Amino acid sequence: MKKFYQIAVDGPAGAGKSTIAKLLARKLGILYIDSGAMYRAVTYYLLKNGLMNKSENELKKHLKFINIFFVEKKGKQKVYLNKSDITSGIRSSIVNKNVSKVSAKKSVREEMVKRQKTLALNSSIIMDGRDIGTVVFKNADLKIYLTASSYVRALRRKKDLQRINENVKINDLVKQINDRDTYDSSRKISPLIKSHDAIVADTSNLSIYQVLNKICMFLPDELMGKN
Template structure:
């Protein structure tokens, strides 16, 4: 399976990153968190007071950023120009603005280029919003992972509380609906299921159950590639 690329798309809070990390670990693949890359740009834009609606200034900023995804002791580390910003990019401020950054054509074109370069050798699991449709349209296995808004908000709510952060479930539901709308309606590479993607609704499933389904599908694709 060393030459296979696995694309996992889906809306915010569907569990893509958690599932993708586990699948990559089981297959000894490289996990590429494209969402973290967009979050990194968003974080830097907010820090440097760059308007998230200004595509030209954002792409100028991005060209100055070296974004590295690394694995340290089983955990993914995000660095920008050598600085670890792994925790910072998960802030509420970044979460609420990242969809605005990601909708710009200039930003997406540069990010897709970088992401495709990372996947050139195969053996990757990449998750995001447009992996199967725009980034890796020829990926051997495409998954569209989804869950109800209520379930996604509940998961995020529990995650925040477990980390000691305040959280309001109703506000989270509204924020997730808003992100879904922005991601689905943007002109450039909107969130949508690839025609050849396999949809998995994780609303009533555990993470290990979802992972096992994807691993089983990967084994089937491996057999087909022989």
């Protein structure tokens, strides 16, 4: 029976999780899933439909109508909510400000984790997020924890926002990131914590390829095509 591999990439916002995970998935030829995009998609849906203050029971009913899927187009992964491409929309400031609150809701977390686990049933996968190695894939073949200084992460976020024509002061972004770190690491459900068996890389002063090279040293030989 063929073995399917699971690689978990965790860390705070702006640490480089998605960038590294995408490149690693491409190098290995395996499925990549941005779990954060799933929570952002739910947040986008709730904001658009005025559902942010609904109870957990009411949210459960609405989650049934949220279909999130990923499509590769010209080498880039697009995020779809039902039939709409929301790739840019989920990176807006309003979603940034609300996604932590939404992802901390029990009903949302349970539903997304269930969907994430299902995605890994029939394929090797690399998934990034905040609780992948501690909740979603507790027995992952490789766990990676990326971090970086809040200032460096704010600079990266500023570039993301500029791509969708939003201009936010760097000091405001640093505060947002620090506030989100505190919120994510202290929430009761699936807090942001480093798994005890994760490889840690501070990406503040490393190039993308330096980070990739470090990670590749720990990959299973079978995934690297050595066997």
